[in-house]
Amino acid sequence: MAGDPIDLDVDSLEWDERNLTHVADHGVTRDEVEAVLANAPQFFADLPERSGTHVMIGPDANNRFLFVVLAETATRNVWRVITADRYARRRALRHYRRST
Secondary structure (H helix, E strand, O other): OOOEEEEOOOOOOOOOOOHHHHHHOOOHHHHHHHHHHHHOOEEEEEEOOOOOOOEEEEEEOOOOOOOOOOEOOOOEEEEEEEEEEOOHHHHHHHHHHHOO
16 A cells, blocks of 8 residues: 555445455455445555555444455446455554544
């Protein structure tokens, strides 16, 4: 994760069996990720040469912070979930809190 927060229009997230299974392996559900999107997250550019291009950080419905890696799709304002971590790292939380 790099830099200051950026404005990113995300209307919806793209899901399939592959990324659903991957986030579940990290103990995260689709509903939790969708709750972050609905709860005014902050977006940041991801570090270069990562599998995703952007990061979404914010609280889920239970106020637990998630760190979600996203990649742009061919559909405008639809982003693919690459991975998610239930516990956002301290550095990520500092970025989030500094920008709110």
